[in-house]
Amino acid sequence: MATTLRPEELVDNAVVDVDGRKIGKVGTVYLSDESRQPEWVTVRTGLFGQKESFVPLQGAHMESDGVHVSVSKDQVSDAPRTDTDTDLTGEESAELYSHYNLPAPRAAMPEETGTSGTAETAGTTGEGGRPGDTGMPRSRAEGESMTRSEERLRASTENVETGRVRLHKYVVTEEQQVTVPVSHEEVRLEREPVTGAERGTTHDIGEEEQEVTLHREEPHVTKESVPVEKVRLGKEKVTEDETISGEVRREKFDIEEERGRGGSER
Incomplete structure (x- = not known):
């Protein structure tokens, strides 16, 4: 385990696996009872960071992009499912050490009776649920307050490409008829009677044309190309409501009253 790691620089930092893949963000830091150095962290993963998994800090070191650990992202994903809001039992602690092939301290070995814990939290909220705990909740002094927390969904939007539209111009041929007025000349025979002085004259009879x-x-028909309209592609933004869902957790209080001879009552 790197001795240069400090709890305050670990909290909310990115966790990167041995292959350089980002696993998630640090949620809670746990210190070793012996060395008082960070020994475990919980990493928030999954949709909206709802899942927390334990990750060992043995062989870890800090770089500019986050905490680099010596385990793989698949190991963290396949780690035993535990509830980080409650205390771990000895069996659950032993499963974590076994999953990461780490030597388990005596406090983490499953026994019939509980033993003292081997690590304690630092930097964030949370008292139990650490490797090596006995599973017994820590009692508080009289008048000391407890904080109730709950998870809430936080939605955001991302602009993604849904398709592309192209405007293509092509030529079609169609038959068109136009009515045009045309005129022509015809022969008309015009007759008028001979009057006046022409009636007293004589004319020779013969052929004439x-x-x-x-x-x-x-x-x-002639053709000409003329512009008739302009066409272009445009975009408009349409906003509509879409419902998303996700599981959230919340804490509740349960009051238990202890009586002298009558037992306990909730």
């Missing part, structure tokens, strides 16, 4: 040129309009 007259030629008139006729015209008509023909429709012609």
Whole structure:
């Protein structure tokens, strides 16, 4: 165990495993009765940091990114499940030492009767639940207060990519009809009677011809490209309510009254 570690620099620091993977954050620091140096820490892991697991500090050292321990993240995840809010029994302590392949002190060996603890907490709240404890709760002096704590959910949001949209322009061909007025010339025979002085004149009878040129309009189609509208992709932010859930723990008080001859009553 590194002798340079101090409880105040461990609390709320990141814990990094032997492979460089982050395990979680330090919750509680436990000191050895013999050396008075940090020996165990609890690490908050899981969703919202609700799970706490015991991690040994043997061979640990401090670096800029946190506390580097000599065990793996998988070992911590597979550690025996214990309740860090209650005292550990001798059997639970022995399981922790065995899981991490550490020599267990006599206080951590399971016995029929309890023995004194081998470690005590420092830096954060919590009295029992440490390796080597006997499982007996510590009594408080008369008038001394206890603090009741509870866990609460704290939600946050993260901006993640959900998809991409592309705007693509392509050409289609369709049939279109346009009505165009066209005109043409036709021959019309115009007649008018001879009057006046022309009636007294004579004309030779013979063949004669007259030629008139006729015209008509023909429709012609031409095409031109003209802009009609502008289209672009835009984004708008839509806010909606989404419910998330998670398990939280809270502490409760239970009052037990001791009577002289009538036993105890809650």
